[in-house]
Amino acid sequence: MVEKMKTEKKKLLIYAHYYSPDVASTGQILKELAEGMLHAFDITIICVVPSYTGKIAADYKTKMFYKEEINGVKIFRIRVPEFSKTKKISRIKNILTYFIGAIFATFKVGKMDYVYSISQPPILGGLIGVWGKWMKHAKYIYNIQDFNPEQTLAVGYSKNKLILNAMMWLDKFSCKRADKVIVVGRDMMKTLQDRFRSKMVPTHVFINNWIDEKEIYPLLADNEKVLAFKKKYGLENKFIIMYSGNIGLYYDLENLIHVLKKFKERNDVAFAFVGEGSILDNLVLYKDKYDLKNVTFIPYQDKSELVYSLNAGDVHWCINAKGIKGVSVPSKLYGIIAAGKPILGVLEEGSEARLIIDETKCGYVTEPGNYEEVEAIIERFLNEKGTTTPIEMGERGRAYLVENLTKDVSIRKYIEEIKSCE
Numbered sequence: 001m002v003e004k005m006k007t008e009k010k011k012l013l014i015y016a017h018y019y020s021p022d023v024a025s026t027g028q029i030l031k032e033l034a035e036g037m038l039h040a041f042d043i044t045i046i047c048v049v050p051s052y053t054g055k056i057a058a059d060y061k062t063k064m065f066y067k068e069e070i071n072g073v074k075i076f077r078i079r080v081p082e083f084s085k086t087k088k089i090s091r092i093k094n095i096l097t098y099f100i101g102a103i104f105a106t107f108k109v110g111k112m113d114y115v116y117s118i119s120q121p122p123i124l125g126g127l128i129g130v131w132g133k134w135m136k137h138a139k140y141i142y143n144i145q146d147f148n149p150e151q152t153l154a155v156g157y158s159k160n161k162l163i164l165n166a167m168m169w170l171d172k173f174s175c176k177r178a179d180k181v182i183v184v185g186r187d188m189m190k191t192l193q194d195r196f197r198s199k200m201v202p203t204h205v206f207i208n209n210w211i212d213e214k215e216i217y218p219l220l221a222d223n224e225k226v227l228a229f230k231k232k233y234g235l236e237n238k239f240i241i242m243y244s245g246n247i248g249l250y251y252d253l254e255n256l257i258h259v260l261k262k263f264k265e266r267n268d269v270a271f272a273f274v275g276e277g278s279i280l281d282n283l284v285l286y287k288d289k290y291d292l293k294n295v296t297f298i299p300y301q302d303k304s305e306l307v308y309s310l311n312a313g314d315v316h317w318c319i320n321a322k323g324i325k326g327v328s329v330p331s332k333l334y335g336i337i338a339a340g341k342p343i344l345g346v347l348e349e350g351s352e353a354r355l356i357i358d359e360t361k362c363g364y365v366t367e368p369g370n371y372e373e374v375e376a377i378i379e380r381f382l383n384e385k386g387t388t389t390p391i392e393m394g395e396r397g398r399a400y401l402v403e404n405l406t407k408d409v410s411i412r413k414y415i416e417e418i419k420s421c422e
Helices: 002-007 025-036 088-106 124-136 150-154 161-177 186-195 224-232 253-263 280-289 303-312 332-338 352-360 371-384 389-404 407-419
Strands: 010-017 041-048 065-070 073-078 114-118 139-144 180-183 204-206 239-244 269-274 295-298 315-319 343-346 363-366
Touching: 010 025, 010 088, 010 124, 025 041, 025 073, 025 407, 041 088, 073 088, 088 124, 114 124, 124 139, 124 161, 139 161, 139 407, 150 161, 161 186, 180 186, 180 407, 186 204, 186 352, 224 303, 239 303, 239 332, 239 371, 253 269, 253 280, 253 315, 253 371, 280 295, 303 332, 315 332, 332 343, 332 352, 332 389, 343 352, 343 371, 352 363, 352 389, 363 371, 371 389
Parallel strands: 010 041, 010 114, 041 073, 114 139, 139 180, 180 204, 239 269, 239 315, 269 295, 315 343, 343 363
Antiparallel strands: 065 073
């Protein structure tokens, strides 16, 4: 009995908002993190029913809560209303339902030693973690994937000073109540320090996000499934410049698509957008208005198919809007370099993603808003197609990832940092 008590794993509660099979990048990261930490902790997830696209399957519409287990991880799902990503009220209702549901779900999951939450949904992700800490008398780890209200302010989603000040006060409150804050970029460490003006800064550490390099990896151009993907979406015999990920507010895509109009007569290039998001309809309308025949929109790809869609691109966009430096790190970066593809970066100098690209020389980068330079970079890639330059870029990025950004490296750091809170 004594030996059993010695070896019993500590219990870790994770508030995830989205979790697999949802295709949200944070949901995929948290799945890999949870499963990777199972040897160290007994893990329970509190999240919503699969609903990232806004739609909910009939199987998840009959009860308030659903208990599942996936690969050894216990999952407690909350039913939320369906929503539209283009309608603020609809999204807010969905998010608040998750928040309230998570409060009640906390009572149903038993004793916990650690509570871990991420900064999604904005502000509420941190607050639900504080709630879990108090209710479970546990150590609290707050993982900031995106700083808010800084992100909200950067993209102009709200300019109401009263709301923004309240958001800042609440998220600083969550940071102060955390036993440890984990950020995902070197630039984000400075943002946290600036929030507290370098006084009484919460205990914090930087750990990169990652990609599973065994699931996403370079494939030959004549791979059967890569060719099938190109054929399905009319991309055969084209030089493909691809954007893969959330087509949302934080990437300046509504301005960048104006640059693509300048290449509308080029039959040898295709601009492929893979994913969904709040501004997708606006991009489709622009394409139709200007008859951009070489612009293609493709739905989200299942995780099992992602290796083929990423490999179909010859060059990949990695983008953040101006003001996102120190606020967020585009997770799509890791998938691009895992697939060994060169990057067309539109990123602020000193941001985490740009630091990696500059250090590895795995792409060409310019500042957000510099649309003339974006056009010049596209021309440069088109001039270099068929040469060894883009291949060597991709190889450098892949080599850096294998050395520094693998799942095993980051998960080991997470385990160490969580246990150090004891």
